[in-house]
Amino acid sequence: MDLNYSVEEQAFRAEVQEFLAQKLPKEMSDAMRLGHDLGKEGHEKWHAILNEQGWLAPNWPQEFGGCEWNAVQRHIFEEECCRANAPRIVPFGLAMLAPVLQKFGSKAQQDHYLPRILSGEDWWCQGYSEPGAGSDLASLKTRAVREGDHYVVNGQKTWTTLGQYANWIFCLVRTDPDAKQQAGISFLLIDMNTPGIEVRPIILLDGTHEVNEVWFTDVKVPVENLVGEENKGWTYAKYLLTHERTNIAGVGFSSAGLEAVKRMARSQMHRGRPLIENPHFAARAARAEIDLMAMSTTNLRIISRAASGQAPGVESSMLKVKGTEIRQEINDLARRAAGAYAMPFVSEALEGGNEPDMGPEGSAAAAPQYFNNRKLSIFGGSNEVQKNIIAKVKLGGGA
Amino acid sequence: MNFDLTDERQMLQDSLRRFLRDNQDGLRASTRLGDTENTLGFDAGIWGKLAELGVIGALFSEEDGGFAGAGFDLTTVFEELGRAGAVEPLLDTAILGGGLIAALGNETQKELVEQVIGGELHLALAHGEPNSRYDLAQVETTAQVDGDDIVLTGRKAVVINAEAADYLVVSARESGAASDEDGISLFLVPRDSAGLSLRGYALLAGGRAAEVDLDGLRLSADARLGAAGSAYAALKRATNRAEVALAAETLGAMEAATELTREYLLTRQQFGRPIGTFQALQHRMATLLIELEQARSAVINAAGHLDGSAAEQALQISAARNLIGRAGRLVAEESIQLHGGIAMTEEYELAHIAKRIVMADHRFGDTDTQLERFIDQSAA
Numbered sequence: 001m002d003l004n005y006s007v008e009e010q011a012f013r014a015e016v017q018e019f020l021a022q023k024l025p026k027e028m029s030d031a032m033r034l035g036h037d038l039g040k041e042g043h044e045k046w047h048a049i050l051n052e053q054g055w056l057a058p059n060w061p062q063e064f065g066g067c068e069w070n071a072v073q074r075h076i077f078e079e080e081c082c083r084a085n086a087p088r089i090v091p092f093g094l095a096m097l098a099p100v101l102q103k104f105g106s107k108a109q110q111d112h113y114l115p116r117i118l119s120g121e122d123w124w125c126q127g128y129s130e131p132g133a134g135s136d137l138a139s140l141k142t143r144a145v146r147e148g149d150h151y152v153v154n155g156q157k158t159w160t161t162l163g164q165y166a167n168w169i170f171c172l173v174r175t176d177p178d179a180k181q182q183a184g185i186s187f188l189l190i191d192m193n194t195p196g197i198e199v200r201p202i203i204l205l206d207g208t209h210e211v212n213e214v215w216f217t218d219v220k221v222p223v224e225n226l227v228g229e230e231n232k233g234w235t236y237a238k239y240l241l242t243h244e245r246t247n248i249a250g251v252g253f254s255s256a257g258l259e260a261v262k263r264m265a266r267s268q269m270h271r272g273r274p275l276i277e278n279p280h281f282a283a284r285a286a287r288a289e290i291d292l293m294a295m296s297t298t299n300l301r302i303i304s305r306a307a308s309g310q311a312p313g314v315e316s317s318m319l320k321v322k323g324t325e326i327r328q329e330i331n332d333l334a335r336r337a338a339g340a341y342a343m344p345f346v347s348e349a350l351e352g353g354n355e356p357d358m359g360p361e362g363s364a365a366a367a368p369q370y371f372n373n374r375k376l377s378i379f380g381g382s383n384e385v386q387k388n389i390i391a392k393v394k395l396g397g398g399a
Numbered sequence: 400m401n402f403d404l405t406d407e408r409q410m411l412q413d414s415l416r417r418f419l420r421d422n423q424d425g426l427r428a429s430t431r432l433g434d435t436e437n438t439l440g441f442d443a444g445i446w447g448k449l450a451e452l453g454v455i456g457a458l459f460s461e462e463d464g465g466f467a468g469a470g471f472d473l474t475t476v477f478e479e480l481g482r483a484g485a486v487e488p489l490l491d492t493a494i495l496g497g498g499l500i501a502a503l504g505n506e507t508q509k510e511l512v513e514q515v516i517g518g519e520l521h522l523a524l525a526h527g528e529p530n531s532r533y534d535l536a537q538v539e540t541t542a543q544v545d546g547d548d549i550v551l552t553g554r555k556a557v558v559i560n561a562e563a564a565d566y567l568v569v570s571a572r573e574s575g576a577a578s579d580e581d582g583i584s585l586f587l588v589p590r591d592s593a594g595l596s597l598r599g600y601a602l603l604a605g606g607r608a609a610e611v612d613l614d615g616l617r618l619s620a621d622a623r624l625g626a627a628g629s630a631y632a633a634l635k636r637a638t639n640r641a642e643v644a645l646a647a648e649t650l651g652a653m654e655a656a657t658e659l660t661r662e663y664l665l666t667r668q669q670f671g672r673p674i675g676t677f678q679a680l681q682h683r684m685a686t687l688l689i690e691l692e693q694a695r696s697a698v699i700n701a702a703g704h705l706d707g708s709a710a711e712q713a714l715q716i717s718a719a720r721n722l723i724g725r726a727g728r729l730v731a732e733e734s735i736q737l738h739g740g741i742a743m744t745e746e747y748e749l750a751h752i753a754k755r756i757v758m759a760d761h762r763f764g765d766t767d768t769q770l771e772r773f774i775d776q777s778a779a
Contacts, residue, residue, distance in 0.1 A: 134739050136669040159740055204743050205750035206603070207432035270532050271771070272578065280767040332728070335761075339532045340557040342761045345432060345603040358598075358610055359529065359556070367603050367761075371754065374735045375743055382739060384679060 003297075005076075013076050020084040023049050029085040033260070035365025037208070037351050038087050040165045046087045047120050056118055057094055064102055064114050071307040075300070082252025090162060093117040093124035097170050100187070100236050104228040113189070127157040127171035127190070127214060128237070134159075134378075135385040137172070138181040138234070142216065144173035144188060146223065146230075151175075151188065153196075153219040159379065163199050163212035167192050176231050187233035189225040196220075204375075206368035207347060241381075248316055249299040249323035250376075254292050257330040261285060264337040264360045275337060288329050295322050314393045317386035324376040324383060331370040338363035402699070407467070408475045411457055415476065418452055419483035430486050430605035430751055438599060439563050440607030441487045449487060450518025458493045463501040464513050470705035473640060474647035474698055481651025484751050486605035488521070488560040490641055490648075496522025496568050498637040499585060503625035508587060511566065523564035525555040525588075525611050526634065533764040535638060536580045536631060540613060542571035549623065551586065551594075551616040561609035562599045564590050569613065573628045580631040585624040592616055604758035605751065639712050642763050643701045646719045649727050649759045650691075650698050656734040656752045657687050663738050674737075683733055690726040697722040710776060717764075717773040724766030731756040 005013070028046060031038060038046075050056040058074045060066020069077065081088075089095070098117055101109055116122040133140040142155025153173060163169065169190050176184030192199070196219040202211045228236055262285065265276035275281050302315045335342045341359025350365060357364040377383040404412060419426065422445055429442045449455060457472050459465025473494070480489065497515040500508055500522075514520035531537035540553025551571050561567060567588045575582030588595060594616030597609040625633065664675030664684060674680055701719035704711050731753040735742040742749045760766055 129740070132668070134669070139669075139671075203432070203745040205745050205754060207745065268532060269530060270768075271534065275532075278767075280770060284767075328732075335757075336765055336767065338761075339765075340527055340761050343557055343602050343604070343758055344608065345601045347432075347601075367758065370757070371603075372743075374732065375740070377736055378739050378743070382736075384677075387679070 005072075009072060009076060012073055013080060016077055016080040017084075019053060019055070020080060020086060023053065024084055024086050025049075028087060032085040032087055034357065034362055035350070035369050039351075043087060043090055043165075044120055047089070050089065051118055051120065056089070057098065059095060060098060060114075061102065064098070064110070065118055071303040072300075075303050078247050079252045079255070082256045085256065090123070092126050092161070092166075092170075093122060093168075096126060096240055097124050100170075100227060100240050103239065104187075104236050106224075108224070109189075109227065122168050123162075123166045124168050124170060125160050125163040125166035125192075125214075127160060127169045129159045130156060131158050135382045137237070138185075140172055140174060140185065142171065142173045143177065144175050144186060144221070146175070149223050150220045151223060151226070153188070153190065153216045153221055155216050157214040157216075158202070158211075160199070160212045160214050161210060163192075163214055164201060164209065169214065170227075172233050172237055175233075179231065182234040184231050185233040185237075186230050187227040187236045188221055189227060190216075190219065190221050194219050194221065204372060206372045207345060207350075208368070208372065210372075248380075249295060249319040250327050251292070251296045251299050251323070254323070254327050254330055255296075257327065257334065258285070258289060258292065260362050261330060261333045261337055264334065264362055264366075267360045268337060268339060281333075281336070284329075285333055288326060288333060291322075291326050291329075295319070295326060298322070314390050317381075317389045320380065321377075321383045321386050321390075327376055328370075328373055331366075331373050334362065334366040335370045338366040342367040404471070404475065408471060411453070411467075411472075412475050412479060414452060415454055415479045416482070418448065419479060419485060422448075423483070426483055426485050426487075427748075427751070430484065432601065432603070432745055438607065440560065440601070440605070441563070445485075446487055447518050449489070450516070455489065455493050455497075455518060456516045458489065459497065459501065459512065459516060463509075464516055470640075470643055470702035473644045473705075474650075474702045477644040477647040478651035478654075478698075481648035481653075481755065482655045484605075484652065484655065484748065484755055486755075488523075488563070488606060490644055491524060491560040492520075492522045492564070494641045494644055495524040495637050496564070496566070498640060499524065499568050499624060499630075499633055500587070502633040502636065503585060503630065504587075505621075507621075508624065511587075520566075521560060521564045523558050523560040523567050524637075525558045525561065525567045525569045527556045527558070529554060529556045531556070533768045534578060535634060535763075536583070537578045538570050538572045538583050539577050540569070540571040542573050542584055542586065544573075544620070545617075547620060549586065549618045549620055551588070551613040551618065553613050555611040555613070557608045558611050559602070559606060559608045561590070561597055561611055562607055566590065567595075567611065568624070569611075570630065570634065571613075575628070582628045583630050583634065584627050585630040585634070586618055586622045587624060588616065588618065588622065592618070602758070604754035635709075638763055639716055640705065642716050642720055643698070643705055645759055645762060646698050646701055646716075646723050649723050649756055650694050652752050652755045652759075653691055653694055653723075653727055653730045656730050656749060656756065657691055659749050659752070660684065660687070660734045660737050663741075667739075680737060683737060687730055687733055690729055694723050694726045710779065714773065714776040717769040717776060720764065721766055721769035721773060724760045724769060727756045727760065728766070 057066035058069045062068045130140045144151040144153045171188045172185050173188050175186040196217040198215040200213045201209045266274050268275040270278050341363040346364050425442045425445050456465040457467040460468035497512050501512050543550045569586045569588045572582050573584050594614050596612045599609040601607055667674050697719040701715045704715040741747050
């Protein structure tokens with residue numbers, strides 16, 4: 001046992017810190033710290049800065065232009081980015097589609113799409129969920145029927161994150177309606193500008209436009225846009241889900257969130273003392289911190305195992321459940337710290353710019369984030385589904 | 400023991416429930432996030448009808464011009480408002496603003512109460528400040544006598560219904576230190592007074608509020624409600640009534656959330672069967688139903704003691720609001736979780752209801768603050 005990072009790892013951390021200090025624009029970190037929305041241009045700008053540094057694709061092999069960092073390095077990078085209030089890298093092209101293309105895509109697909117992901121020319125979104133198929137992904141209904149050199153796609157996807165910015169979507173579609181649930185699904189790449197595609201915004205309960213419905217009506221997709229083999233899409237989707245959960249615990253987000261809560265609680269007076277000294281508030285914040293300290297190490301234990309080549313199994317489900325519980329508790333603490341100033345909905349403040357909050361710093365975003373992050377325990381396989389997985393692995397039998 | 404509503408209250412509940420159900424569209428339209436057109440924050444037509452139905456009058460005693468006004472009248476009305484997710488500012492115009500004028504006002508001032516009951520006048524209580532958090536006695540805004548005038552200076556935070564209000568009931572300190580109970584006065588301030596500026600905004604859970612700046616605002620001395628520096632007791636009394644109403648409103652919203660969730664569990668199919676057939680979800684639904692009954696009892700306790708001693712009121716109200724705060728958070732979060740993604744969308748009813756439940760905790764003292772008050776009171 002050695003709880004310390006190696007000399008190389010410490011040097012790497014210093015290098016990341018130096019980069020962030022030099023290259024992360026202040027207006028960007030301010031906006032992130034206050035919980036404001038970055039907008040499409042903001043995301044693209046940060047994407048370009050990382051690409052210039054050669055750090056855009058931590059998980060990609062070097063042959064495709066990635067850093068090929070191991071799990072510990074990626075963890076350090078993510079941790080430092082969160083600490084510096086750097087924007088999150090939009091994961092759909094870089095972290096989700098790319099590994100699938102690298103393992104299962106054709107040479108032509110790799111040559112065409114991967115460089116365009118790095119350059120930012122293509123913005124990908126994910127077409128997995130459907131109105132009837134949320135955590136039960138295998139019951140999806142969107143159909144793709146082969147007609148000559150095209151597939152004709154009909155159906156509806158939902159919860160398509162940032163689909164309003166995307167020009168491409170990777171979709172799971174049903175190509176064999178007679179096959180049993182997981183069989184008969186294919187993985188298709190679809191140009192969002194193809195006739196017959198309609199993107200409709202879904203406004204979330206915190207007022208944000210983050211997700212969309214995507215409707216497909218007789219959309220013609222060239223057969224060369226099929227990834228791998230027809231009816232094997234489930235295999236690729238599962239590969240993606242099990243291998244791209246490096247940041248599933250959200251330790252960095254929780255650490256940054258807890259710091260923000262403490263800042264706010266230091267600035268707020270309650271019963272004549274700073275809120276942070278209030279026994280009830282302090283106890284709850286301390287409990288969250290204690291949980292986070294342990295989870296951080298749980299996370300590192302799993303990362304360290306992954307870095308030595310062992311694929312995470314049921315542990316990623318455990319991290320997802322605990323990680324989201326801790327993040328949601330921290331969000332709850334933040335809205336409580338904001339007091340009455342948790343109630344305003346000031347869209348101008350949230351939609352960018354550096355409009356100061358009316359209440360304590362971070363108060364405008366506190367309640368919207370609390371509500372928005374209810375999604376954490378729902379998406380990516382709900383926490384109930386994760387617990388079923390854990391129980392099934394450990395107890396056997398049906399879920 | 401009899402936990403049934405009286406015939407009068409039953410009639411009030413029935414007619415209000417029917418009215419709110421029949422006007423769902425109007426109620427929902429006024430809660431839309433991002434609707435910058437509606438600077439009123441609610442539907443004026445619905446407000447007028449509520450007055451006609453006698454809903455506002457039910458919040459005032461006969462001597463104040465109403466026809467009811469006891470704790471259980473408040474809870475009957477507000478439980479229905481909560482169930483419907485209504486954002487109409489009855490708490491602000493009637494219980495706080497109207498209640499304070501009824502309690503402290505002279506004959507001329509009290510004429511405003513009649514207009515409130517008739518639905519013609521809106522009020523807001525401008526009391527909270529950026530530094531006051533949930534402390535009712537913390538007032539830094541000053542009122543200085545200058546000849547025949549009184550000059551108000553300070554800032555009021557998150558004043559609900561300020562933009563729609565014809566008058567603001569403004570608290571200000573005439574003497575004492577910033578957190579003294581003595582020395583606080585209340586003033587009737589026309590919203591369009593010179594020296595008063597508003598920065599209005601929507602609230603996440605519907606309705607509107609404003610930051611109110613008082614920059615040397617001049618009033619004549621007859622704008623004061625009651626005797627100089629002695630408004631705290633009335634403020635406490637009005638807030639107590641508002642807290643009971645708010646607890647009942649939250650209970651109603653919890654009932655609506657639980658009912659929506661129950662229906663959803665019966666209809667939503669995943670893995671080939673209704674999700675309500677999964678035992679893991681059944682147990683969680685059962686927990687919500689248990690907590691809901693506890694919440695109902697807590698509201699009954701608080702309403703039933705609203706005419707009790709100050710100590711009794713304080714204990715019961717803090718108990719109710721602490722319990723509602725805990726149970727409400729559980730109901731809101733679990734209802735969303737049991738629904739899954741659909742509950743995250745602004746247009747689905749539950750999203751609004753869940754926000755009403757959680758945001759209610761940010762008025763007059765949150766769950767933790769109520770726990771502290773309860774401890775103070777039970778140790779006293």
